[in-house]
Amino acid sequence: MLEVAKVTKNDIVYDLGCGDGRIVVTAAKKFGCKAYGFDVDPKRIKESLDNVKKNRVEQLVTIKQQDIFTLDLSKASVVTLYLLPSLNVKLIPQLKKLKPGSRIVSHDFDMAGVEPDEGFPITMKSNGIEHMIYRWTAPIKVKKEE
Numbered sequence: 001m002l003e004v005a006k007v008t009k010n011d012i013v014y015d016l017g018c019g020d021g022r023i024v025v026t027a028a029k030k031f032g033c034k035a036y037g038f039d040v041d042p043k044r045i046k047e048s049l050d051n052v053k054k055n056r057v058e059q060l061v062t063i064k065q066q067d068i069f070t071l072d073l074s075k076a077s078v079v080t081l082y083l084l085p086s087l088n089v090k091l092i093p094q095l096k097k098l099k100p101g102s103r104i105v106s107h108d109f110d111m112a113g114v115e116p117d118e119g120f121p122i123t124m125k126s127n128g129i130e131h132m133i134y135r136w137t138a139p140i141k142v143k144k145e146e
């Protein structure tokens with residue numbers, strides 16, 4: 001996902017629903033950029049904080065327990081999503097406010113009503129299972145209802 005977003009060290013990555021923090025930790029370790037992970041679940045927050053500590057990326061990664069629908073995304077240049085399709089759609093009003101050129105990448109799920117730049121399958125090396133990856137670039141273009 002981070003490669004599809006063409007992340008560089010100058011990016012600021014927001015993972016909305018960060019789970020165990022694997023995306024924000026990878027962003028910091030592999031690309032050297034700042035990354036913020038948000039989750040509502042205290043267990044996931046603890047896992048993320050442990051992951052950050054284990055990988056010694058405290059200087060670059062911030063983990064916050066917060067409902068993603070209350071977030072101001074104006075500082076993000078890359079947003080990563082692995083959420084249910086209905087949640088992707090619910091995020092549209094916030095994603096519309098991203099700076100031009102910011103990238104949104106979603107694992108497995110599209111965003112109804114917003115045409116991606118691209119959407120393609122990838123096969124996991126570990127188990128051969130196929131997953132979809134979608135990418136959008138801000139400003140996102142929301143299709144008018146017919």
Ligand SMILES: C[S@@+](CC[C@H](N)C(=O)[O-])C[C@H]1O[C@@H](n2cnc3c(N)ncnc32)[C@H](O)[C@@H]1O
Binds near residue numbers: 017020023044068083
């Ligand atoms: C499928 S996991 C994705 C984890 C991580 N982004 C990844 O790709 O490995 C989805 C996460 O979203 C979190 N989540 C769901 N709704 C949320 C909300 N409204 N605010 C914050 N986190 C939320 C869940 O607690 C869960 O940890």
